[in-house]
Amino acid sequence: MFRAMSNELVLHDDSGKAFPHVVTALIAKRAELAGQIEHAQGEVKRLTIALDHVEETLRLFAPDIDVAAISPRPVPPAHQAFRGEVSRIILESLRTATGPLSTVQLTSRVMRETAWRCRKNAGARSDQSADPRGRTQDGI
Numbered sequence: 001m002f003r004a005m006s007n008e009l010v011l012h013d014d015s016g017k018a019f020p021h022v023v024t025a026l027i028a029k030r031a032e033l034a035g036q037i038e039h040a041q042g043e044v045k046r047l048t049i050a051l052d053h054v055e056e057t058l059r060l061f062a063p064d065i066d067v068a069a070i071s072p073r074p075v076p077p078a079h080q081a082f083r084g085e086v087s088r089i090i091l092e093s094l095r096t097a098t099g100p101l102s103t104v105q106l107t108s109r110v111m112r113e114t115a116w117r118c119r120k121n122a123g124a125r126s127d128q129s130a131d132p133r134g135r136t137q138d139g140i
Helices: 020-061 085-096 103-122
Strands: 002-005 008-011
Touching: 085 103
Parallel strands: none
Antiparallel strands: 002 008
């Protein structure tokens, strides 16, 4: 039974025991979050080491540089586009198209363009023969 008590949701039956599926789900969620935290901490450590190496190399070439004055560049999440990027891709597709384009064709072009950027940033391209701008035989 669920009872609301002073803006709290009580997840137990009348005997006071918690529902087993609630406990199991919370344990699984906790394990998932703990795993994500461990992964993120490892990634932070790896990136910090890489940043230290770049800064030391930079100091070899420019000993007087103030690396603290270099502001970080914003990086979008892997599955998001930069501000205005989708509009730019769609408008460019419409300008260069020889005829009307369907929403499926436009969506395909946006997915191709942003996926190419993600693959390029990851250091691997699945289609080596593709045009770097994602164009295909049909011109989009």
